[in-house]
Amino acid sequence: MKQIQEINNMQKTKDQKKGKKGQKRLWLILFVIVAVALGVTMLFAAARNISPAPSIGSTFNVRRDNLTVTVQVGGSIRAHQSIQYKCQVERGRDMGEVSILSIVDPGTYVTQEDVDKGMVLVELDSSALEDRLVQERIELASDQENAIASKESYDIQIIENESSIARSELDVRFALLDLQKYLGAELAEELTQDVNEAVVNLAAYISPFVKKVENDPNILTGSQSWQEIKDLQDQIVLAEGELKQAEDTFAGTIKLHDANYVSDLELERDRLDVINRQYRAQNSKVNLDLFMRYDFPKNAEQYLSNYIEAKRNLQRTYAQCRAREAETKSRLNFAEQRLQEQADRVKNLAQQIKYCTIKAKAPGLVVYGTGGEDDIFRSMRGRGGSGMSSGIIAEGETVTEGQTLISMPDTAAMVAEISVHETEVDKVRPGQPASIIMDAFPDRRLTGKVLEVAPLPDQQRGWMNPDLKVYKTLVTIEGTHDFLRSRMSCKVEILVERLEDVIVVPITVVANRGGNKVCYVVNQDGNQERRIVQTGVFNDTFVQIIDGLEAGEKVLLNPPLITEATEREDLFEGVQPLVNEDGISGRNTQGLPGEQTQRGTRGGGRGRGMRGMEGLTEEQIRQMKEFGEKMRSGEGLTEEQMRQLKERFGNQGGMGARNGEGPTDEQRRQFTGRSGQGRRGRQNTEENQDP
Secondary structure, X not given: OHHHHHHHHHHHHHHHHHHHXXXXXXXXXXXXXXXXXXXXXXXXXXXXXXXXXXXXXXXXXXXXXEEEEEEEEEEEEEEOOEEEEEOOOOOOOOOXXXXXXXXXXXOOEEOHHHHHOOOEEEEEOOHHHHHHHHHHHHHHHHHHHHHHHHHHHHHHHHHHHHHHHHXXXXXXXXXXXXXXXXXXXXXXXXXXXXXXOOOOOHHHHHHHHHHHHHHOHHHHOOOHHHHHHHHHHHHHHHHHHHHHHXXXXXXXXXXXXXXXXXXXXXXXXXXXHHHHHHHHHHHHHHHHHHHHHHHHHHHHHHHHHHHHHHHHHHHHHXXXXXXXXXXXXXXXXXXXXXXXXXXXXXXXXXXXXXXOEEEOOOOEEOEEOOOOOOOHHHHHHHOOOOOOOOOOOOOOOEEOOOOEEEEEEOOOOEEEEEEEEOOOHHHOOOOOEEEEEEOOOOOOEEEEEEEEEOOOOOHHHHHHOOOOOEEEEEEEOOOOOOOOOOOOEEEEEEEEEEEEEEEEEEHHHOEEEOOEEEEEEEOOOOOEEEEEOEEXXXXXXXXXEXXXXXOOOEEEOOOOXXXXXXXXXXXXXXXXXXXXXXXXXXXXXXXXOHHHHHHHHHHOOOOXXXXXXXXXXXXXXXXXXXXXXXXXXOOOOOHHHHHHHHHHHOOOOOHHHHOXXXXXXXXXXXXXXXXHHHOXXXXXXXXXXXX
């Protein structure tokens, strides 16, 4: 061990000359060299079946004790509830940027009197909005005129539709009356009852009714056509009567003429009168026949056609009225919708102008919501893109919609906000008791309970470090404390579980051997006995033993790295070395909880990485030191040693250390896979959530 210390001292001297960067690199090379030497020595010893001399270190008496499991996380204090004054001015394609004209100083306390007087906290620049409001109001007046004109046109169209429909309905009614007048109500009803408005050949449709009338003209009694038939029939009777009278007169005239009482002229006159009366009688019969054949069907068809056409015209009038009404209604709706949109736009602009003046709603302490004037990080983030807010709260700075400008916390109810790592978030539950210690007041311990745990990881922390997953957790603080201030740093300890009277041992006692959790028990003869155990819950110091140990037994605090040759092979089996940020592996941390794994990798690289050499003899340490010197200088290695290095690490071998370039990632992984077994941190090689 002294020789290793000398190597470290020599290396430190070189590091001091090369600066901090060179120092870190040389330390890396040194630890890699020692790890290689230790691994090669162990392999040589295993090949020769050399068993290091047994050495029993410190022991621990297994005991029954209380075991408390806690989660300790740092955080800050904030108000559980607060009044948020946010920028409500919209920002879009038709909205310009809004900047702060004036804002109250942070730390100003707003009283109730200030609230009653309407104290203005923030005044935003509304000049651009006011200019746009004037233009929008002018356009609103034009839209109002269009809407009124559209409404009047619609009303006029409604009246015109009513008149058109009324006229068409009258035409239908009059056409039906004309049909009833000509044919009679009974026959007209019979004709119109089954008539189809789509009938094309009305003559064929009306022919049966005409024949029916010819057979029995009396069915037309009381109608205009019946009156016409009656007149024609009367004319026939009158003509026949006149013919009869003329014939009688002519017969008398013949007798008188034979008696030489009348002249030939009178006889010829009476003869011509008979002939005339005969013609008139024939004409009257022909007129009746023509009427029944042609005039009556024609007139009946005409009246029926007028009725059908009137009904069709009524349907067309309905459709035209609906179309004209829909057209005017559409224009009216468009005008009203445009008017409403413009009115909403004007109203919204007026509201946006009101939003530019933010007044106090309740008393409280003024705290800027996003950042101060000297917040360089938010300034760089906001000004990286065109048109983006800088995120800074100060006069002249641009703000965005939804950005918190001022926050007035309610100091009567304070909570601690912490970020729980993903490996421990499953332990934290609402309602668990917690204690809070302020960094500014370490002598005062506050109590509280877990209020809520975020269901999703914090996105802001994930943006800075995507591999880091933390969950925001709120812890209530019981009572009211005047010394608490927002954003004060604190440490929160959450009580996860408390076990009474259980068997406990230090977490360094338990080790992984061949996939089992084992402890090394020292019997009465002083010999070591490897015993498989079953573990339970654990904290940073102790772990619960469920089965395998009894109270009063002695166990090794540091389980031996090598006991027998067969056990040496078990040590390499299932090893998954972990390389930390320094490039040096700690002991196998497979299965450790997240926080222990992190501490294990941080502590496994330096200082504690060489523990586990207690079982080596001085000759083995000397050989390891000599081999390490050769590895560092690259001189004095035999061909067999070089061959072994090439077989183990490839063609590059261990030459990275000789030329100063350092080992590769694969070499470091293989180095740590063997040498990392000897480290003794407080962490243990157990499976997930168990030591």
